[in-house]
Amino acid sequence: QQQVKQSPQSLIVQKGGIPIINCAYENTAFDYFPWYQQFPGKGPALLIAIRPDVSEKKEGRFTISFNKSAKQFSLHIMDSQPGDSATYFCAATHSGGGADGLTFGKGTHLIIQP
Amino acid sequence: DADVTQTPRNRITKTGKRIMLECSQTKGHDRMYWYRQDPGLGLRLIYYSFDVKDINKGEISDGYSVSRQAQAKFSLSLESAIPNQTALYFCATSDQGRGYTFGSGTRLTVV
Numbered sequence: 001q002q003q004v005k006q007s008p009q010s011l012i013v014q015k016g017g018i019p020i021i022n023c024a025y026e027n028t029a030f031d032y033f034p035w036y037q038q039f040p041g042k043g044p045a046l047l048i049a050i051r052p053d054v055s056e057k058k059e060g061r062f063t064i065s066f067n068k069s070a071k072q073f074s075l076h077i078m079d080s081q082p083g084d085s086a087t088y089f090c091a092a093t094h095s096g097g098g099a100d101g102l103t104f105g106k107g108t109h110l111i112i113q114p
Numbered sequence: 115d116a117d118v119t120q121t122p123r124n125r126i127t128k129t130g131k132r133i134m135l136e137c138s139q140t141k142g143h144d145r146m147y148w149y150r151q152d153p154g155l156g157l158r159l160i161y162y163s164f165d166v167k168d169i170n171k172g173e174i175s176d177g178y179s180v181s182r183q184a185q186a187k188f189s190l191s192l193e194s195a196i197p198n199q200t201a202l203y204f205c206a207t208s209d210q211g212r213g214y215t216f217g218s219g220t221r222l223t224v225v
Contacts, residue, residue: 009154034214043118043204043216044157089156095211101147101172102206102214106156 003027006090006105013080014113021075021108023090028071030092034102035064035075038087047088048075080112117141118217120205126223127195135190135220137205144210146188148172148180151202151219160203163188195224 005024013019025033034049050057050064050073057064061078077084087109091102118139127133137146145164149157159172161180169180177199179191192199205217 006156032212036216041218043218045216046214093211100170101149101159101162102157104156104158106154 003103004090004092004105006108008108009106010109010111012111012113015080015082017080017112019077019080019084019110019112021088021090021110022072023074023092023105024070024072025092025103026071027092027094027103029094030103032095033064033066033073033090033092035062036089036091036104038089038107044089077110082112082114085110085112116218118205118207118215120203120217120220122220123218124221124223126225128225129196131195133192133195133222135203135205135222137188137190137217139186139188139205139207139215141207141209141213141215142185143207143213143215144185145208146182147206147208147214148178148188148190149204149206149216150174151204157204160190192222192224195222197224200224 035047036044037047038044048059048062052068063076066073087107089107090105093102121136147162148160151157158174163169163182166182181189200223203220208214
C-alpha cells in the first residue's frame with residue numbers, strides 16, 4: 001500500500017515557468033510534510049516542509065500548498081531555473097515519540113530547459 | 115566534514131557474499147535510519163533505530179540486518195547478497211522525528 005502518491009513522474013518546463021508537483025497521502029496521523037531535492041550522486045536534501053495547521057508556506061522561490069481536507073499537498077517553484085533540474089520527493093511522517101521514519105513518494109524528475 | 119557519513123561510497127560484490135555498509139553521524143541525533151532507493155520507486159525504509167537498544171524493521175527488511183553500535187553509528191548488513199539488492203542505500207538521522215538529514219549514499223552492485 002503506497003501511502004504517499006506523487007505525480008507527475010517527470011516534468012519538463014521552460015526557464016521562468018512554474019513547475020507544480022502534487023502529492024496525496026492516506027494516513028491522517030501524518031503531521032509533517034517535507035519536500036526533498038536530490039541531485040545525481042547526492043543524498044536527498046530538505047527543501048521546505050509544512051505542518052497541517054497552515055495552508056501555505058513560502059521559502060524563496062519554493063512554495064508548498066496544503067489541503068488538509070483533501071489530504072493533498074503540492075510544491076510550486078517560481079521563476080524556475082536550469083539549476084532547479086533535479087529529482088524532487090515529497091514525504092510524510094507523524095513526528096513525535098512514535099515516529100517511524102519518512103514515507104516517500106516515488107519522485108518527480110524535473111528538467112528546466114534554458 | 116559531513117554531518118552523516120556513509121562508507122563505502124561505491125561497492126561491487128558477488129552474489130552470496132556478506133557485506134556491511136556503515137554510517138556515522140555528528141548531528142547528535144537520537145534516531146537513525148537506513149533507506150534503499152531504486153529508480154522509479156523512491157526511497158523505502160529498511161530499518162530504523164530510536165536508540166542503541168531499540169531496532170525496528172521497516173517496509174523492506176527481509177534480507178537485511180542492522181547494528182546500532184553507538185548513538186552515532188548504525189551499520190547495515192547483507193548476510194548473503196543477491197542481485198536484486200543492487201541499489202542506492204542512504205543512511206539518515208533525525209532528532210526525535212524532526213530535522214531528517216541524509217548521507218550521500220552508497221551505490222551497491224551485486225553481480
